Amino acid sequence: MIDNELQRIVDALAESLGRSVAINDPTIHLLCASRHFGDEDAVRVHAVLQRDAGSAVIGYLLAQGVTRWTEPGVIPARPDLRLQARLCAPVRWRGVLLALLMVIDPDRSLTSDQMNRVQDAVAAMAAVLYREFLVADRHRAARETALRKVLSGSEKQRKKALESLKEGQRVRTVPSVTVSVFDVWDEADTETAQIELALRASMETLARPDPAAAAYFVKDCRAVLLQLGDKEPAQDQLRRQATAVAQQVQDAVVGGARCVVGIGDPCAGLDQAWVSYERAAIATRAARMLPGFEGVAQWAELGAYAPLLQIPAKRLTPNLVPAPLRALIAQDSHNRLVQTLAVYLDHAGSSPQAAAALHIHRTSLYYRLRQIEEITGLDLTRGDDRLNLHVGLCVLTLLEGVK
Incomplete structure (x- = not known):
């Protein structure tokens, strides 16, 4: 019923203006459109056929801030997206955005009388759409609440939410x-x-x-x-x-x-x-x-x-870095030894691979590794010592990401 009512309003406005008209939901997906008047662009044709303008166009329209508009405005043309300029009029009821009315207007020739007709159509659309919005919003809210509970840490909540989703056939079992x-x-x-x-x-x-x-x-x-x-x-x-x-x-x-x-x-x-x-x-x-x-x-x-990564943010502090690694950092002013250690451990302690990755001679690598052992007091031939340093380096990387 609502589709028929909305379609009648869109068709009447299009005939009155002699222009192609479409109405989209707030996520820029097509609800209904008038017949073409010879002014259609590739974006409109695609949207009518696919019920979707495409992600690039949707991103561009949203970037214009259309969902925040409170009165009609012009969306500039984007030749690279094959989009002509069009008038965009937000359809709102009591401040709630229900839809976006689009009228192709490449030369911005809409008259004041035509703009008045657009505004009248917007008011009529708002009344029709608000009834549907109240119903749809309740269904959406119930579905999303159930989905959130399905993913909760409470087994009791999950079980109850699963029963709700199955009863309402809101999500299929796979x-x-x-x-x-x-x-x-x-x-x-x-x-x-x-x-x-x-x-x-x-x-x-x-x-x-x-x-x-x-x-x-x-x-x-x-x-x-x-x-x-x-x-x-x-x-x-x-x-x-x-x-x-x-x-x-x-x-x-x-x-x-x-x-x-x-x-x-x-x-x-x-x-x-x-x-x-x-x-x-x-x-x-x-x-x-x-x-x-x-x-x-x-x-x-x-x-x-x-x-x-499961360590809480407030506990991810430099204190988690092992003392031997902190000592190495303190004495490695050019970060050469820390870098060498990271590459060596990332290559599972393989000297030939580490030397190749660092673009240094193997003898130079051995010298640096001895320096690392002297400063840290650890033995790089021991698995526990290597693990201690490797975990410390991972913590350092995460600390850098927090900055």
Whole structure:
């Protein structure tokens, strides 16, 4: 019923203006569109056919701040995205953003009379959409609350939430679930609502092609995605997907926000998804603190960092660095010996490989290793001593990531 009402308003406005009109939800996904009037661009055609304008266009529109607009404005053309300029009018009810009305206007020739018609249509759309919003928001909130509880540390909460999801058929039962966590870190104090909307837009883009294959919830500056399937997803595919989403979120949030992603291990069904979630949340710390991951970290890649990343932030202090390593740092003004030690340990104590990696003669390497042993008082031929120093170096790397 609502689709018919909305479609009638959109069609009537388009005929009145003699222009192509579309209305999108707040995450820039198409709700309905008028017929073409010969003014359509490639973005509109794609959106009508696919019900989605594409991540690059969505990111560009969100970056214009359209979700914060309180009155109509013009979105500039982007020839590289094949996007013509268009009027964007926010559809709000009591301050709540319900939709975005788009009217293609490449030469900005809409008259004041036509603008009045747009405003009248916006008011009519708001009344129609608000009824649906109240219903949809209740369903969404219930589903997201259940998903959060499914991933909680309480077995009792998880069991109850699983029963709720199954009864409401909100999430299908599958043999494989992989959880990814998307965290946004923003030093410009961007409004949380803007970040949350950018995350929702990205999650919706992932979920729309196959709603049965993905479930998600968003809370403030974190989005959690559950990918549901009959088999485990390819790890390289998960990384590519996460990288693309993180970039889209960063493009949409004005102010230099950084989106990092942690990907958990696949688990056997929803009842074990909390394990994948905990590992994904830990991996987000690695993605933020360790430059080698470039903003996307998978639990399986963390190695020795996995247990260290579970140390609470307030306890991750220089005091955790072993005393012998602190002594080495104090006497190594040029960081040459610390670097040598790191390379030597990273190559499992192989002198030929370490010397090659450092581009030095093996004799020079032996000399440096003797210096390290003298300063630390440790024996690099002993496994426990090497482990002590290697863990200390990992802690140092994490401390650098905190700065």
